Amino acid sequence: METPYQNHIAKSDFEHVYEPAEDSFLLIDALEKELDIIKTKNPMFCLEVGSGSGVVITAFGMAFPEAFCISTDVNFKACEMSQSTAKYNKVLMDTVNMDLASSFVNGMFDVIIFNPPYVVTETSECGGMDITASWAGGNKGREVTDRLLNMIPKKLAQDGIFYILLIEDNIPEEVTEIMTTLGYKSQMVISRKVRNEQQLVMKFYK
Template sequence: MDDTESTTTSADENTGNLCDNPTRDTLAEGLLGLLKPTVDQLDERVRSTRISQLELKQQIESLNEELSKVREALNNHPDLDPYVKKLIACKHKVTVVLNVLQASQDRLNEIRRMINKEKSVRPTVITGALPQEPEQSTSGVISERGTEDSFLLIDALEKDLNYLKEKNPTFCLEVGSGSGIVITAVSMAFPETFCLCTDINKRACIMSKSTADHNNALLDSVNMNLIDSFINNKFDLIIFNPPYVVTESGECGSKDLVASWAGGKNGREVTDKLLDMIPKKLAEDGVFYLLLIEENIPKEVCDIMSCFGFRHECVIKRVVRNEQQMVMKFYR
């Protein structure tokens, strides 16, 4: 037999051995038996993982929808600033009403004391006695002007009394006199001074004159808005207790009781109009007293007056019914 034939026969025998080998088959079955539980376990884990991935995908899609709703809600949130401003304005109005009610109660108590004692003497302030308002002032027409605001101004003028005596004012003006307590006190302190007062409310003008007459003080009351109609550089002393409550701009400019407190934006819309007039109406060496609260941003007021060439000084500061009030003095 040649070499070619021998090689072919050997290859055929090896092929047969590969196809029919009991030992190999036994080993393969043993290995499969060993690996099958692990493969089955791995297959089960793969199946569980795929199920978990599907559930996670559904949860992610659900979360995505919720986030979209939240994003839409955030983009469409209502503007709360106007409501906050209205609440602040309402708070100031409530404070003013409380002041009115307290002032009315104080006046009623004073009337009772007058009836019991036949004569009531008020504490010394500027002239030795505070001016007394006629009893009809308790009607509420201008009662806000009879509250602590007026007494704070009077206390400021008393504190500055020596300074004012050195000034020896010839013409004095109170803007927005209300019940007339402050200008009456000035008239009683400086009987040689010609005192004027203005108010946009005609009934307030009548009350101011009545208060002066009730205290034997001399003054004239003029029904007008601010001081634009007066001649320039005439007044040695100007006093202003403005409507300072922060309100909507539309509430400014009325001629009823609202005019006594409605100050518009920052509570300064009326005050700022008067500030523009002060340099023209005040005498060269005159002095201007202005009542403010913190919400009016007093620093801005001082900056405005500084631009007009005025120096400033805080004469008195006091917390009145949860409001930080102050009386500022402006002079050249």
């Protein structure tokens, strides 16, 4: 998978939107590793929740130009940047300013991608609509993540795949248990240690 160009974005814009970092590129690497599997699903509708700069969903759209991509973000400036990144890289994508995936039709998406706010913080730090929404994860760094997990059975197509990036502080085993309870199988796609942080990408499917 190609990494999208982002030289249309001014450095100062990243004061308001999460700048692509190691976690963003690990997620792209995970999707690249999964390309052949995703191709067998013939994905038509794909969603990234919390797209930030749009680098991940745009990379996906570049690899699957026949798919219609949608991104969401609670931060309106992130929506604008995601849209501009897609347009600059000639990817067909709509961006919606919303909380997670709450307003979409059930069973709509063949692929859902999520790089959540995973930093362990006080609960009071969650719920922002600016750049803090990209990192403040609350208790276990999972308060936002757990809300989306409960939406997945409704938003993901029966044969769909859900990809999520986690760190060890998020207790991935508990995420797996939650998704197992919801009827999903799980697999770790890729893992990498970045400074003092172990990052990994999990996938969930029926």
